[in-house]
Amino acid sequence: CVLRKIAERTPLQRLLEHLLRSMEKRDPQQFFAWPVTDSIAPGYSQIITNPMDFSTIKQKIDDNNYQNLQEFVDDFKLMCDNAMTYNHSDTIYYKAAKKLLHVGLKMVTPEKLRQLRPVLM
Numbered sequence: 646c647v648l649r650k651i652a653e654r655t656p657l658q659r660l661l662e663h664l665l666r667s668m669e670k671r672d673p674q675q676f677f678a679w680p681v682t683d684s685i686a687p688g689y690s691q692i693i694t695n696p697m698d699f700s701t702i703k704q705k706i707d708d709n710n711y712q713n714l715q716e717f718v719d720d721f722k723l724m725c726d727n728a729m730t731y732n733h734s735d736t737i738y739y740k741a742a743k744k745l746l747h748v749g750l751k752m753v754t755p756e757k758l759r760q761l762r763p764v765l766m
């Protein structure tokens with residue numbers, strides 16, 4: 646039979662998956678769940694050069710593509726900034742992005758990180 650290598654998780658991957666789940670909970674309408682398409686957002690791919698969404702972040706965690714927490718936070722900020730670039734400030738998407746950015750960054754303050762399994766910090 647083929648020996649299957651069970652995907653073991655590094656401590657960083659476990660931390661990032663916890664943070665991702667917490668951030669996704671703050672997006673109940675799932676505006677940020679999947680890549681934004683040009684069909685739902687006309688001209689999106691011409692305006693936003695570096696698209697990002699939660700499903701892409703999840704894939705990067707699974708691929709062990711993040712070397713550290715900062716790279717993960719940078720993608721989260723990119724995702725929110727893209728929405729605040731493409732969408733006008735009076736849209737639900739802009740407002741959702743602004744709120745999500747604020748809430749998400751509070752999750753990764755040193756104080757909050759220390760509260761996560763202190764033994765790991």
Ligand SMILES: CC(=O)c1cc(-c2ccccn2)c2ncccn12
Pocket residue numbers: 675676677681685686727728731732738
């Ligand atoms: C994140 C974002 O910019 C976005 C998500 C969506 C979206 C995401 C899921 C379902 C419906 N719309 C959207 N629609 C129009 C313009 C922008 N957006």
